[in-house]
Amino acid sequence: MKLEVKNICKGFEEDQGTRIVLDNISFNVKEGEIVTLLGPSGCGKTTISRVLIGLERLFSGVYSFCGKEIKNKEDYSFIRKNMQIVFQDPFLSIDPTMKMKDVLEEPMLHLRKDWNKEKRREKIENLMELVGLDKIYLESKSKEMSGGQRQRIGIARALIVEPKVLICDECVSALDISIQAQILNLLLKIKTELGITIIFISHDFAVVKYIADTIAVMKDGKICEKSKSEELFEKPKNDYTKYLIDSTLM
Template identity: 45%
Template sequence: MNKKDKDYLLEVKNLKQYFDIPMGVFKSKPLKAVDDVSFNIKKGETLGLVGESGCGKTTVGRSILNLYKPTGGEIIFDGEKIKSKESIKSLRKNAQMVFQDPYSSLDPRMTVGDIVGEPLDVLKLYKTKKERQERINELMSIVGLSSEHATRYAHEFSGGQRQRIGIARALSVEPEFIVCDEPVSALDVSIQAQIINTFEDLQNQLGLTYLFIAHDILVVKHISNRIAVMYLGRMMELAPADELYNHPLHPYTISLLSAVPIPDPKYAKEHKRILLQGDVPSPLNMPAGCPFRTRCPRATKECAEVRPELREVAPGHMVACIHV
């Protein structure tokens, strides 16, 4: 492994995740939820992953952690290829997930202390009950909750507090990497800011690395070092956050950014929103060539014939479009 590879905590190469959908008696068809996605994340970095609902963002996160067994491709974590049972078990300790819905991701029959302490129990990360309780209290304090909350149940907390419980559970095994699966989308705007600040503080304190999945590109820009844009299971564009926000190149990224509300009437008048025509195609019946061509204002005949690969067009800026 060369030095450049060692800089990356996570490498995803040509990841594919297909689900067989029944189409009648003894017949099925693959739904290509994730199709040939590749990216790297450096240690201590946050990569934002954005796109419309159903584009495969969450499936990417779950496939990385082997919650879904990948159909194809390679996942390399800290230099080790994730394939064997031993490597998956090692990954589960070093990589965790904060789920989207804080209302359904916490067991209502368990106390908060048991929810946070469950990973400690599974991986046997304590010697005495006292040591376990001290670790739970420490985790509660880290995410801004009181140790007194440990004896209560999840339904007694607000959405923001429940998400903090989910974060504490993810931190319990001292992971290096966390997949944040739309962790603020179910929360009020004021609470979203608090949770995002919590993620940033934890990253600074503990040296964490994030894959931050969201559909709000402004939230992603705020927390991410780089942003990747997905559409129909494919990667459309990948660039540093400020570069992608200020100089988007792919037509899909440009349309996404045009929908971002900016509190400046003059700017809003000069920059009209780009409305995409038609509906998102079904992943069961993907269009030939570029998956975005059926809604793209720049589409030509060649777009139906060529499937564009993600290529570097400027330092660190990668785009999958033949017209860029």
């Protein structure tokens, strides 16, 4: 598995004209690693995630996944079976009227139609165990659960169709510090046990330093610097990266 984007551009039409959000961005993600897109709000991180899963379409550039260039609706059907996302706010991303067993089963009904009821039940029970939740919560609705528990369900829902890539879009920023650590450790466990590739989006240097294998630093819709995590923190090459590290971790 390999994900690669080359010279991608994306903008949004506004009253004053086109606002460019992604400006000629290129990067690749290797199988089994955690790649972090790091930068302040508004730098284009979330737009990249929305492009990758097909919620936004590119102005220009090339996007390929598993050797397949992604161009049209059929290509994005392939993407959605093999790439899933965990959203930032666990209070908004889960339907409050649904029981958790239905929240987890719904993606399989749409994306894994060949799986029978027994297979779906087995997947749900296995993932509840993996994310550290008792099966009793399958009968609960989200209003009866804490933020950390909801985000664990969000992660289980994203993993339920056996994707190759998991995108985590600021998935711990809405949680308390102690709960953040639990979710980060869960993601590391998932990477180890499932061998899944993770694209982790964050503005928090401390969080990124803990979890990332590779870091791409973003500013104003561009990637300023991309390198292995340890190398970036020890010897940043870009002045903007140096400024962020000095101002954030001092």
